[in-house]
Amino acid sequence: MKKVIPFVAVFALVGCGQETLPEPNAASCAPAAFQQAISELRKEVNRKAFTEACRSFEKAQQMRSWEFKPSSPDRY
Known part of the structure; x- marks a missing residue:
């Protein structure tokens, strides 16, 4: 049991660091949805990548x- 708790804690921390980008489509690149998606992204790199994808x-x-x-x- 003692070995499982650190493994779960490390797995939870690793999963939190990955931020997924929304898929660029007509709905997510619409002006209102685009602004909402940009505001939800934490990293500047991800914001730029999503902007370029849209x-x-x-x-x-x-x-x-x-x-x-x-x-x-x-005209003949």
Whole structure:
């Protein structure tokens, strides 16, 4: 029993140090959700990584959006 308690304590401390980033998608990169996610992240490195991930996601969304634009009519 005495050997289990230090192992559990060390495992709990190691698990607390890891911060997971939210997945960049339309919901998490929306302005209100983005500000909330940024405020919840403790490390500046993680904030920058999430910001860059959202920018990349938004840029990919812009590249995927396609709209048909007809050419000007011929004038013969």
